[in-house]
Amino acid sequence: MSATPSPIGALAPEGGALIARPKSAGKGRKVPVSQRVTRIAILAIVLGYLILPLLAMLEFSTRGDVDPVTKQATRSLQSYAAIFSYPNLVDGIVASLQIAVLTVVGMLLLLVPTMVWTVVRVPRMRRAVEFLCLLPLAIPAIVIVVGIAPIYRWMGQSLGAVGGSPLTLAFIDIILVLPYSYRAIDAGLRAIDTATLSDAARSLGAGWPRTILQVIVPNIRGGILSASVLAIALVLGEFTISSLLSFNTVQVVIYLLGKRDPFVSVAVSLAALVFAFVLLFVISRFAPGADRRAQQTAEEPA
Amino acid sequence: MTSTSPSPAATGHGVAVVFEDMHRWYGPVHALNGLSIDIAPGELIALLGPSGCGKTTALRALGGLDDVDAGRILVGGRDMTHVPANKRNMGIVFQAYSLFPNMTARDNVAYGLRLRGVDGAARKKKAEETLELVGLGAQATRYPHQMSGGQQQRVALARALAIEPSVLLLDEPLSALDAKVRRQLREEIRRIQIMVGITTLFVTHDQEEALAMGDRVGVMSAGRLEQIAPPAELYDRPATAFVAEFVGLTNRVKGVASEGVVDILGARVPLLPGSARSGPVTALVRPEAVKLAPEVGANAHVLAVSFLGSLGRVQVGLPNDTLVVAQVSAADVEHLSPGTAVRVTVVPSPVFAIEG
Numbered sequence: 341m342s343a344t345p346s347p348i349g350a351l352a353p354e355g356g357a358l359i360a361r362p363k364s365a366g367k368g369r370k371v372p373v374s375q376r377v378t379r380i381a382i383l384a385i386v387l388g389y390l391i392l393p394l395l396a397m398l399e400f401s402t403r404g405d406v407d408p409v410t411k412q413a414t415r416s417l418q419s420y421a422a423i424f425s426y427p428n429l430v431d432g433i434v435a436s437l438q439i440a441v442l443t444v445v446g447m448l449l450l451l452v453p454t455m456v457w458t459v460v461r462v463p464r465m466r467r468a469v470e471f472l473c474l475l476p477l478a479i480p481a482i483v484i485v486v487g488i489a490p491i492y493r494w495m496g497q498s499l500g501a502v503g504g505s506p507l508t509l510a511f512i513d514i515i516l517v518l519p520y521s522y523r524a525i526d527a528g529l530r531a532i533d534t535a536t537l538s539d540a541a542r543s544l545g546a547g548w549p550r551t552i553l554q555v556i557v558p559n560i561r562g563g564i565l566s567a568s569v570l571a572i573a574l575v576l577g578e579f580t581i582s583s584l585l586s587f588n589t590v591q592v593v594i595y596l597l598g599k600r601d602p603f604v605s606v607a608v609s610l611a612a613l614v615f616a617f618v619l620l621f622v623i624s625r626f627a628p629g630a631d632r633r634a635q636q637t638a639e640e641p642a
Numbered sequence: 643m644t645s646t647s648p649s650p651a652a653t654g655h656g657v658a659v660v661f662e663d664m665h666r667w668y669g670p671v672h673a674l675n676g677l678s679i680d681i682a683p684g685e686l687i688a689l690l691g692p693s694g695c696g697k698t699t700a701l702r703a704l705g706g707l708d709d710v711d712a713g714r715i716l717v718g719g720r721d722m723t724h725v726p727a728n729k730r731n732m733g734i735v736f737q738a739y740s741l742f743p744n745m746t747a748r749d750n751v752a753y754g755l756r757l758r759g760v761d762g763a764a765r766k767k768k769a770e771e772t773l774e775l776v777g778l779g780a781q782a783t784r785y786p787h788q789m790s791g792g793q794q795q796r797v798a799l800a801r802a803l804a805i806e807p808s809v810l811l812l813d814e815p816l817s818a819l820d821a822k823v824r825r826q827l828r829e830e831i832r833r834i835q836i837m838v839g840i841t842t843l844f845v846t847h848d849q850e851e852a853l854a855m856g857d858r859v860g861v862m863s864a865g866r867l868e869q870i871a872p873p874a875e876l877y878d879r880p881a882t883a884f885v886a887e888f889v890g891l892t893n894r895v896k897g898v899a900s901e902g903v904v905d906i907l908g909a910r911v912p913l914l915p916g917s918a919r920s921g922p923v924t925a926l927v928r929p930e931a932v933k934l935a936p937e938v939g940a941n942a943h944v945l946a947v948s949f950l951g952s953l954g955r956v957q958v959g960l961p962n963d964t965l966v967v968a969q970v971s972a973a974d975v976e977h978l979s980p981g982t983a984v985r986v987t988v989v990p991s992p993v994f995a996i997e998g
Contacts, residue, residue, distance in 0.1 A: 532743065533738050533739070533740070536736050536738045536739075536740045537740060537742060539705075539707050539727075539734070539736065539740070540734065540736060540740040540741075540742070540798075540801075541742070541753075542706075542707070542726075542727040542728045543705055543706075543707070543727055543728070543730075543732060543733065543734040543802075543811075544728075544733075544753055544754035544757060544801070544805060545728050545729075545731070545754055545757040545758060545805065546728055546753075546757055547726075547728050550757070555742050558742075558744040559742070559743050559744050
């Protein structure tokens with residue numbers, strides 16, 4: 341499904357890791373030295389495994405010309421600067437970002453009301469909804485493409501420019517991100533008493549749209565942000581379906597560019613990864629703590 | 643079902659509420675089975691019953707949060723059976739903490755007013771006044787996670803009252819609180835309810851709470867209303883065996899009934915209406931109706947004594963291996979240690995009896 345492994349998906353497969361743990365957790369417990377050494381060793385191995393390819397990419401993408409005097413390779417950012425000299429690449433980046441935005445909006449519009457409704461009105465359907473949302477994990481991308489290609493062919497022929505736009509990939513991407521986004525939003529909804537808050541809002545006079553927008557959404561912002569980041573990361577990394585349906589998204593262009601100018605191709609890949617990391621950091625650092633607040637209650641005064 | 647008419651003492655400014663033959667099924671479970679209740683304006687009805695008896699279903703049906711399969715709900719004479727929850731104008735305080743975590747106490751209380759289009763200044767003033775009413779004027783800017791459970795439930799009460807609802811629904815609002823806060827808050831809720839004069843339905847499984855707060859108490863079992871009556875009547879004159887056993891403590895004492903009386907523990911005790919009328923019966927006797935007198939050579943013996951502050955409970959073994967519990971004054975507890983021989987008698991106040 342993805343040409344580039346999603347760093348966010350790897351770090352937070354269920355979205356929960358994006359929500360910072362309380363600072364007090366684990367404080368005051370003394371860990372034996374041997375255990376600490378083992379932990380650090382495991383951490384170093386895992387980080388090495390993750391970081392070495394990135395370092396290799398950095399080294400490769402910053403290679404400059406060979407200095408005629410010292411005969412040594414110089415360092416240069418010309419591959420990064422050259423990104424913007426490839427119009428196809430810029431178009432691909434723009435298209436992918438637009439698809440990401442559409443996917444996030446579509447996913448949230450589809451998932452949040454459905455999940456709230458399921459929790460509040462038909463909790464017995466929760467398992468069924470979860471199963472449906474996790475299904476895309478079990479369906480290979482090629483099967484999706486084979487199944488959906490006739491629809492895209494029809495859209496291309498019948499809807500003109502709109503039907504042939506890469507933005508239509510958002511429809512498929514919404515399905516692809518469901519397993520990850522479902523988990524993240526579900527974690528948010530489980531952190532609050534969704535049913536009681538909805539009942540309270542409705543008893544005060546709020547209809548369903550207001551209940552969801554004014555009461556539920558502000559209290560699951562962490563889950564929604566996690567779901568959005570996961571969706572963006574997945575869309576920016578999606579290659580197979582775009583390629584098979586002949587849409588020029590950033591991953592497809594990177595792949596094609598790799599045959600002509602591997603330095604720029606690797607530079608774009610690394611930049612995309614860094615972008616995803618920064619996004620992850622920003623979200624985990626600045627995500628509101630409303631989900632956690634919901635579970636806390638001050639001590640009863642004596 | 644036995645029902646007495648609405649309490650004449652209830653003379654608030656609220657509206658009348660009528661449950662008319664309500665039915666609700668959850669699959670094979672008949673959660674409401676022909677429930678009918680008339681609630682007078684300004685009256686506080688406490689619905690009491692074990693878990694799963696249908697009391698919360700009845701409350702949620704009145705609040706519009708659950709549907710009914712048959713029957714009608716009338717509020718102030720208007721049929722509200724199929725009116726959505728957000729159009730009913732009812733204030734609800736839930737068992738679980740239900741304040742919106744992203745809003746301060748004041749914003750929580752003002753939320754319903756905001757939905758009604760009340761302008762900012764008036765909304766703030768009303769919210770603060772209502773918070774004052776529940777004694778939390780100083781906590782207006784606090785978020786729910788900065789308040790205790792008792793404070794949160796007070797704010798929830800203020801939020802429910804701020805919209806000036808036609809009916810106030812209290813769904814076990816005290817059950818998550820500790821005993822002391824619970825007692826304080828229950829008195830406060832009752833005080834505010836009387837002051838505001840709002841018709842109130844209070845659901846609880848705690849009989850002490852129900853008896854202390856309700857103008858009338860309805861006892862429910864298996865989706866049906868067993869009896870609804872003022873607390874004293876419910877306690878002294880239970881209409882069914884379920885009510886007799888569910889409300890308060892009862893001793894099961896074997897006896898023989900005939901002509902409206904039963905012979906138990908050497909006394910002839912009148913039977914309540916609805917009791918088994920003749921033959922061998924089991925009388926349901928309150929602990930306070932059992933009298934003990936230390937007597938050398940008596941064939942009943944004290945087995946255990948529990949000191950409960952102003953009174954005590956004494957467990958006595960009778961010669962036929964029957965156990966009875968008597969409630970005595972704290973002063974009498976001193977003379978009744980385990981092993982003491984006692985004579986057991988019964989006050990001849992009416993009791994309920996079942997066959998067998």
